[in-house]
Every structure is written in structure tokens, then in C-alpha cells.
Amino acid sequence: MAITLYDLCGRDERLRFSPYCWRVRMALAHKGLPFETVAWRFLEKDALAFANYDKVPVLCDGEQTVTDSFEIMRYLDKTYPDAPVLGKGASYQRALLFKYIVERSVNPALFRIIAMDLLAAIHPGDRDYFRETREARFGCTLEEFHQPEQGKQELKQALAPVRDLLRDSAFLDGDAPGGVDYLLFGSLMWAYVVSLEVLIESGGPVDVWFKRMLGLHDGMAGKAITIRDL
Amino acid sequence: MAITLYDLCGRDERLRFSPYCWRVRMALAHKGLPFETVAWRFLEKDALAFANYDKVPVLCDGEQTVTDSFEIMRYLDKTYPDAPVLGKGASYQRALLFKYIVERSVNPALFRIIAMDLLAAIHPGDRDYFRETREARFGCTLEEFHQPEQGKQELKQALAPVRDLLRDSAFLDGDAPGGVDYLLFGSLMWAYVVSLEVLIESGGPVDVWFKRMLGLHDGMAGKAITIRDL
Structure with a gap:
């Protein structure tokens, strides 16, 4: 089906x-x-x-x-139990904990970097809605929230443990990618699709991992249309 | 043996x-x-x-x-493969990632809260060594590093994802405790043993979990001698 x-x-x-x-x-x-x-x-x-x-x-x-x-x-x-992404038991719980970590630390840092790029990438008909809902959430205007340098500092700090792990490991989940890789990658892809900002130190372990992720599964993410293509 | x-x-x-x-x-x-x-x-x-x-x-x-x-x-x-604490495969990797997260975010926040309490808890003969090594690491005096209110803010932020998870789960690793619980608990126990500072919002999910952890394994941690007993 x-x-x-x-x-x-x-x-x-x-x-x-x-x-x-x-x-x-x-x-x-x-x-x-x-x-x-x-x-x-x-x-x-x-x-x-x-x-x-x-x-x-x-x-x-x-x-x-x-x-x-x-x-x-x-x-x-x-x-579809073959090729599990989250897994079961403690494995599942640890992925859930990492989901909360990404949403509490990585996503807010990225939003500070790309807020105005995101607004520009959204359909013109959606922009008023996007602005109103996000400004209500942040308690300030999108322009005030948009602080790329602050966001980059926060992102660097949020990704420090990821960098530690990727020094000795091809993927966060080990020799092969898994759910925890996809949770973080989804967030970085969000920023990569809408923004030209440099998010990650070039050539470092996170950058190498991100490029490896872009190439996975016949390069599905790497082939995605980004603002670079428009 | x-x-x-x-x-x-x-x-x-x-x-x-x-x-x-x-x-x-x-x-x-x-x-x-x-x-x-x-x-x-x-x-x-x-x-x-x-x-x-x-x-x-x-x-x-x-x-x-x-x-x-x-x-x-x-x-x-x-x-001793019975009752695994870290597990294997993705489970192990996710515990390793959480270890780095604890050491990069929870431990520095706790150190800011308890720096002077820690110095006081250490054997007098060790204090010069402790001061010299830590001041070299931080690039400032222990007195300057000791910022309990700042540390509590940082800790609250670092524990936000933990709070999210513990709203629906008795332990970080699920219905029973596991390695990820012990990684975080070890750090909080460090502060709890040497300091009277309130680390966690009383009655909240993390506090309830911490007390549950103190009671585990015949109350091993709960029976530990702390500065309250000296």
C-alpha cells in the first residue's frame, strides 16, 4: 500500500x-x-x-x-521492524531523550541563526501567520529574535557533545546511521535548506558527518532543492 | 573474586x-x-x-x-552481561552521547553552584592541588567561578529535556533504571554530597526521580554520608 x-x-x-x-x-x-x-x-x-x-x-x-x-x-x-530507527527498551528511551535535547537546545540555536531566512523561504501567503505565531512564542519580533552570531555560539555549545562522539564514530548511532542521527540531521537540514549561513565548522567532525548524511540513501537529502537552487 | x-x-x-x-x-x-x-x-x-x-x-x-x-x-x-547498564549497538552509542552531554552541560553548571562547597569538602591536604588544577582549567579563581545563581539557571536549562522525559517515565531508561540514569545521577550526587544548595525544583519530575534513585539498590546512595551528617 x-x-x-x-x-x-x-x-x-x-x-x-x-x-x-x-x-x-x-x-x-x-x-x-x-x-x-x-x-x-x-x-x-x-x-x-x-x-x-x-x-x-x-x-x-x-x-x-x-x-x-x-x-x-x-x-x-x-x-516495519526491519532496520529499526528508534529501537526498543533503553535504546528507544535514549532516542526520546535525545529528541528532547535537540528540540530544547539545537533547534532554538538554529532558529536564532535562520529566523529571517526562514521567513523569506516561506510562501508569501504564510508569512503573516508564521510571524504572528512565532513572535507570540518568543515574546519579541522575528527581527529581534534573529541573532545569528549568538545562535552560532549556542549551536557550537549544543553540538559539543556530538563533536566528542563523532571523533571516534562515523554516525551518532555507531558504524551505521540510526534514529538519533536522523533527529539531529532533520534540524540541521531545516537550516541548510533555507539559509546560506555557515552552521558548522568546515572540515570538523560534525561537518564531515553532515556531508555523510547528505549522501545516504542514494543521496536523498543531498539532492533536495535548497535556496541555492532557486 | x-x-x-x-x-x-x-x-x-x-x-x-x-x-x-x-x-x-x-x-x-x-x-x-x-x-x-x-x-x-x-x-x-x-x-x-x-x-x-x-x-x-x-x-x-x-x-x-x-x-x-x-x-x-x-x-x-x-x-557480567546480566542486567546491562550501557547495552550494545545503538543503545550503547546513545549512552555514550549522553555521557558527553552530561559532562559538557550538567557538570559545568553544577560546578558553578558548588565550587566553594566542594573546596570545603575536600581534605585540607588536597585543597592547594584542587585549587591550582581547577583554576588553570577555568582560567579564573574558584571564587570567581563560583556563581550559584548563574549555575542554577544553566542547570535548569541543561535539565529541561530530562524533565520532559521524566514527565512520562519513571526512569530515563524507562520503567527500570539503567546506565543513562546512573550517568546523570552520579553528577547530581556529587553536588548533593558536598553542598546544601537546592539544585532542583522541589516536587518536580527531576526531584521525584532523584529521590527514587536515592532509594535504589537498598538505598545505597540514600544511605551515603553527606556534609549534612558531619
Whole structure:
């Protein structure tokens, strides 16, 4: 049965940058599951009414509808147990803990670096919505929140443990990539698709890993359209 | 064969506060392995010459000598595979990543809170050594580094993902404690043994978890001598 992923798109329908959707795309590719995407914009709430949800990713697998990126990864492991991404038991719990770490430290740092680039990458019709919801969350304007140098310092600090690990390991999950790689990669891909900012020290262990991730699964992420292509 | 752990002690020989030794004590208890400790002070380098190492923990298991807390946990899993603490494969890698996260974010925050308490808890004969080595590392005096309010803010931020996870889970590793619990607990125990500072919001998920950890394995950590008892 066909798998469909509702996937956030930007001012060009081919521009796909949601960190949460990227996690899922990588997990699907990891399992070798073919899928199609449906480009979705922030204001198209009606298109997701069938899922009783108001944001992406939403995954439709035959009759099954699953929402929330981590729940989708979990669903994929349960339904397609080969090539697990999150795993079970302590392995699963440790991936969940890392998900919270990425969302609490990496994502806010990245947002400070790319806030204005993100606004520019979004469909013009979505920009007022994006500005209002994010400014309410941050308690300041997007222009005030946009502090690339501060964000780069925060990102460097947030990624220090990742750098430690990648000095001796090809992937965060070991010799082969796994769910924890996809969780972090999704966030970095978000910034990479919409922004020309240099996020990571060139040639360092995180940069080498990121390029390795871009090449995975027939270069799926490496072939993605970014603002460099528009 | 008897297991012996060389364990840092303070101004009272019963005061045991090394975060790295606490990890190992908890891992030994987790596996139900009886062990004895040898109280060790910072300047007793000669006592560790047999291990070709200059700090603790050092574990002696019969003829085997193992140094470094994480290597000891790994050794215990290999030698006593029942009740794994780190696990294998992705599970192991995720524990290693969390080790780096604890050491890069939780430990520096705690150090800012307890720097002067730690100095006071150390044996008077070790204090010059401790001051010199730590001041060289920080690039400032211990008095300047000691910033409890700043440390508490940093700790709160560092523990935010832990709080997220513990809202729905008894332990970081799931329904039962595991290596990731011991990695974080060791660090908090370090501060708890030497300081009266309130580290964690009372009654919150992390506080409830910490008390649960104190009660594990016949209350091993809960029965430890702290500065409250001296």
C-alpha cells in the first residue's frame, strides 16, 4: 500500500525544510519504504482535518494515519521492524531523550541563526501567520529574535557533545546511521535548506558527518532543492 | 573474586562525592556485584601507579584493572552481561552521547553552584592541588567561578529535556533504571554530597526521580554520608 507524507513546503513547492518532516523522510528511506509527499502550507489546516491535526508531518500508510514525527518513527518501527530507527527498551528511551535535547537546545540555536531566512523561504501567503505565531512564542519580533552570531555560539555549545562522539564514530548511532542521527540531521537540514549561513565548522567532525548524511540513501537529502537552487 | 573500587574521599574519609565513582557504584549495585571501596585522595598518585593512571575510579576485579568510569561500566557489561547498564549497538552509542552531554552541560553548571562547597569538602591536604588544577582549567579563581545563581539557571536549562522525559517515565531508561540514569545521577550526587544548595525544583519530575534513585539498590546512595551528617 502506498505511503504518503504531508510535507511542509515554502515559496517554491519543491522547497522542503521542516525538521520534523526531514526526520520522517530519512526514517522512511532508512527502511527502504517508497513514499510520495504532498506539499503542504501552514494555512492549509483543512487539508489535515482528516487526521484531526493541524501541522505536519502527517503520514498516511494505507488505511493508517499517524501524526507527530516521533510517533511516526515509532509507528514505522512497529509496522516495519526491519532496520529499526528508534529501537526498543533503553535504546528507544535514549532516542526520546535525545529528541528532547535537540528540540530544547539545537533547534532554538538554529532558529536564532535562520529566523529571517526562514521567513523569506516561506510562501508569501504564510508569512503573516508564521510571524504572528512565532513572535507570540518568543515574546519579541522575528527581527529581534534573529541573532545569528549568538545562535552560532549556542549551536557550537549544543553540538559539543556530538563533536566528542563523532571523533571516534562515523554516525551518532555507531558504524551505521540510526534514529538519533536522523533527529539531529532533520534540524540541521531545516537550516541548510533555507539559509546560506555557515552552521558548522568546515572540515570538523560534525561537518564531515553532515556531508555523510547528505549522501545516504542514494543521496536523498543531498539532492533536495535548497535556496541555492532557486 | 573480590571487586575493589578506588573511590575519591573528602575531609572525612566517609565523604564520597566523585560523580565518576558514583556512576560506577550504581552500575555495580545494578548488577548485584558486591564490592569494597578504597578511600583515595587527590594527591595519592602513588597508590594508583599499579594501574598506570592518576585518578579515580579505578576498578580491580581479581586480576583485572580497569580505569575510567565509562570504560569500567563497559567492562562490567562485557564481564557480567546480566542486567546491562550501557547495552550494545545503538543503545550503547546513545549512552555514550549522553555521557558527553552530561559532562559538557550538567557538570559545568553544577560546578558553578558548588565550587566553594566542594573546596570545603575536600581534605585540607588536597585543597592547594584542587585549587591550582581547577583554576588553570577555568582560567579564573574558584571564587570567581563560583556563581550559584548563574549555575542554577544553566542547570535548569541543561535539565529541561530530562524533565520532559521524566514527565512520562519513571526512569530515563524507562520503567527500570539503567546506565543513562546512573550517568546523570552520579553528577547530581556529587553536588548533593558536598553542598546544601537546592539544585532542583522541589516536587518536580527531576526531584521525584532523584529521590527514587536515592532509594535504589537498598538505598545505597540514600544511605551515603553527606556534609549534612558531619
